[in-house]
Amino acid sequence: MGIFQSINGWRKNRREKKRALMQAKGFCPECRGRGFNVVPYSEAYYIPPLDCMGCDGSGLYSDWEKNQYT
Numbered sequence: 001m002g003i004f005q006s007i008n009g010w011r012k013n014r015r016e017k018k019r020a021l022m023q024a025k026g027f028c029p030e031c032r033g034r035g036f037n038v039v040p041y042s043e044a045y046y047i048p049p050l051d052c053m054g055c056d057g058s059g060l061y062s063d064w065e066k067n068q069y070t
Contacts, residue, residue: 023061025061026060026061026062027059027061028052028054028055028058028059028060028061028063028064029054029064030052030053030054030055030064031052031054031055033060034059035051035052035055035057035058035059036049036050036051036057037049037050037051037052037053053067054067055067
């Protein structure tokens with residue numbers, strides 16, 4: 001059971017470290033400041049990039065923070 005707790009702790013620390021880095025830069029942690037998320041595609045079909053739902057396409061940390069519920 002301890003190994004699962006250590007893995008979950010490592011993942012939580014990694015997410016928090018990424019969030020703090022993006023906050024310092026002023027970028028949305030979900031899209032890394034791009035404002036859109038790239039959807040993988042193949043030769044058979046093409047899906048255009050989708051606006052980031054975390055920051056509503058602005059790429060700003062402040063907009064991402066407003067959309068967080070927890």
